[in-house]
Amino acid sequence: MSYSYVIINDNQENVLNIQSLADGFQNFRLAATANNYGDGLNCILEHQPQLVFLEIDPKDKASKLSLSLINELYRYLKEIPKIVVTAKNGNLALEAIKHEVFDYLIAPFELNEFRKTILKFEKSASSTVVTTPREPEQKPFFVDNDHSVKKDPEQLTICIKSYGDYRFIDAKDIQYFQADNNSTDIHLNNGEMITAFKTLKHFENVLPSQFYRIHNSYIVNINYISRIHTGNAVCYIKNTTTKLPFSKSYKGNVDQIIAVISSSGYLEI
The missing domain is CATH 3.40.50.2300 (Response regulator)
Structure with a gap:
């Protein structure tokens, strides 16, 4: 080759x-x-x-x-x-x-x-990535120096690899991603935060459809949004006091989030 x-x-x-x-x-x-x-x-x-x-x-x-x-x-x-x-x-x-x-x-x-x-x-x-999923339909998504692969969004597992240390995270447990210079902090629903040495742009390009970029510094999992205040330009995270700002440049994504949430099982009062 x-x-x-x-x-x-x-x-x-x-x-x-x-x-x-x-x-x-x-x-x-x-x-x-x-x-x-x-x-x-x-x-x-x-x-x-x-x-x-x-x-x-x-x-x-x-x-x-x-x-x-x-x-x-x-x-x-x-x-x-x-x-x-x-x-x-x-x-x-x-x-x-x-x-x-x-x-x-x-x-x-x-x-x-x-x-x-x-x-x-x-x-x-x-080399070829060889992984052993926890269930037959689960396919790991690697975040390391060698591999970055987009996989099935339904049961996605993200692997944060660093110097032989493999940390597996279920995408469904991720509330949001936060940019930190050239690394990204991953916030989980149990309150834990894990750092990956990839840019937020990298994650934006490979994450499945339930994740939306709402700000230069944030990508949010739509399943953890409890409230969107368009006047104050913030999204609220379920069962926490966390508020994520969204910027005008990503207002289209916020509108899409609202449309997705309201598309099924939705009652507006």
Whole structure:
């Protein structure tokens, strides 16, 4: 199988180094290179590669290369390519982990470390998700660095995976999602809150139909809405004192929520 990749780096020496190393692996094909934020974004959107080598500590600060380019990709792509961050040192490693990058390489790039990254990518690209549902009709929905799959909305299970720790959540138990920078807090009906290192936009693209985006910071489960006050622009969560604001840009979704709730078993007084 052939994989395309893009190099985004303002240091031409590093670009040539990465390309030279990648040329040693026959399944990889260079699609394009870029040396600044804007061109890099356009390269990814145009070629939609499977792998991106992204410099986040540029020599030329005017290039504006940083982890923020990853956030921008979620605005346009349903499936984000694997991002291998490159930098002069490991100072930005923690921030990169929060962005769920695939790997982190420090320049000058060594063949042995580069090979590990490539082999790990090939293993990830060729692997198949194997899960054991609690009931035959249940299909897990993974939220991790490797898989994001839309599944049956009736009995959806969401798996929050972090460093070998698998946390399974029934979608029906989720009241709402709340954005927290580049992560998302998941609020459950038992009062528990779980953090997933995915953006709210990511969840918006893959969640089933009972979840509605009502604000830049909130996605709500329609089954937990007890009241909608259009004058104050807030939604109330059942059996709690929680009020979620909704914004004008998502007013259409709120109108749709009202229409869905009133479509069956409904008596207006």
